[in-house]
Amino acid sequence: MHRRRRTALLLAAAITAAPLLTACGNEAHPGAAAVVGGQRITVAQLENRVTEVREAQRAAVPDEAQYQQVIAKTGTLTRDTLHNMVLDRVLRRAAQDAGVTVSRKEIQQMRSGLEQQTGGSKALETAWLQQYGIAPARLDDNLRLQLEAQKLASKLGTDTRNPAFWNALAEASKKLGIDLNPRYGAWDVQKSTRVDAKTPWVREVTAAGTQQTT
Template sequence: MHRRTSSRRRTALILSATAIAAVPALTACGSGAHPGAAAVVGGQRITVSQLETRVNEVRDAQQAATTDSAQYEQAIAKSGGLTRNTLHTMVLDRVLHRAATDQGVGVTRKEMQDMRAGLEQQAGGSKQLESAWLSQYSVPPKRLTESLRTEIEAQKLATALGADMQTQEGQSVFWKALGTASKELNVDLNPRYGAWKVSPTSRLVDAKTPWIKQVTEQPAATQQTA
């Protein structure tokens, strides 16, 4: 089962920025018309308080996973820009969900359970998988299932679009769908967190969202560290 999961991840996840530099950037600039909001997506606010809560979840998980203050400081250093990256991830996940919904894509609980089981087998257990997701993507254990749902959603969206993510043409189709969804949602980002762009060549890649990663050049490494 885990081999099939690995294959799906290699063929469907988003590729590196260098591989898809030709994709045009689609920008929605923050208007500053929503005080107290870190972002507004589809008319729904992501408040500064909600963003801070998500960031604190990561910091708490990092602290719990380290044995001393030095290790904790190292973890913080590795996740620099966490607040901005967390917000961009939260927004991008909503954009992805809209694009998937537009294509009639949904994710079942069984699909999430199957993916988690496969990844746990690769990682050597549940705790090891949680540790890897926290270290690599700044996803705390309590958000792991949510993160896996997004991964599956990205895979199924690519399939629904007929987008071969190992080709530039397929990558362009996928990101065009996200750009359309971003426009539909009228994403409004608070300027303090940067400008909003749906593009693999933008700062979005810094968010370390699991489904935005390079997987074609080193598939073996992906299997070992997923």
Template sequence: MHRRRRTAVTVSAVALIAGAPLLTACGGDAHPGAAAVVGGQRITVAQLESRVDEVRTAQRNVTANQEQYDQVVAKSGGLTRSTLHTMVLDQVLDRAAKDAGVSVSRKEIQAVRGNLEKQAGGLKALQTAWLQQYNVPPSRLDDNLRTEVEAQKLAQALGIDMNTTEGQAVFWNALSKASKQLSIDLNPRYGAWDVKKSGRVDTKTPWLHEVTASQPTQA
């Protein structure tokens, strides 16, 4: 189950290991109430908090008591910022996929989910595994799988082998181009983007936080 997850979801995370910034911190004061601005559209702080609440509610529902829930929360203390990262990166990937003429059908998502359900031992087990390992609540499972299929199909459309450095570079260039088109602004209260460190990093402000791919699913 764990290995299958890595072969799928980490495709879209290839951007984290490339050699040029995808997102850069910008002045949050220019966009009051925004956690980020992507393609001129705001991801509001309220929207971000709502997504985080979805995860916390799901986590509470699968824990036996307050002590266990507190332990889960402690293990995912950076949830807000990692969630924002995911929300922004998903839009970057979606733009890159559209530029490459890639689309994802409902049938493809269902096929992937069906295969994973068999491996996990049922839908409930799959939902629990995704929540515990990747902070994906049941309500977002299909969205998450859609992103994975989209990343795989983008790699296929680009004609690249994601197991090679060259393939990863091409994939990154597509995401980098998309990010420039979207003119992404990341609110400094949530940090900045450091690609060399493969992720978001904290920024100092006066007022204040391996890649493999599976074959794409056939429609």
């Protein structure tokens, strides 16, 4: 599943196969990949984010054969990117509800520390691109996400692995009324993660067709 790519560090554990709990997204929101809190994430916005990653990957891997291997390993990039875009809004809502804020200075401090660990700004950007599918232009946004998660967990007196933290995100998901376009799956409110939509009717139709031809 290439789970690591879906969101970096603290939130990576959220992305697991989960039962389908909500499945919306229909003609009521044409052109939308998702609707979160009444605000649309358009298909065009999602595609632009994916293009940012692909272009960064292409620049980092000029060899065509190697680039094709990268694409093959990141086949779920579109869905992973949408997950991150939705989770970003969920976490921000949960942080706001808890009175948690993150300053630009805090983001820069976190980035500086990570750059020291990885060997510089370029090395950090490359690491985030390769491991988590985060384009360099979105690195600071992802670091803000990490800081919000840390500070929210601290405010709740827990950590990001504890159910109390995910319960806060689940509550934020409920308040936002997340509605995913079925082509991208559905949003599991309790686990605050995107899940693949189940389509039992496909099996039913197929089975019916088989019976008619036998």
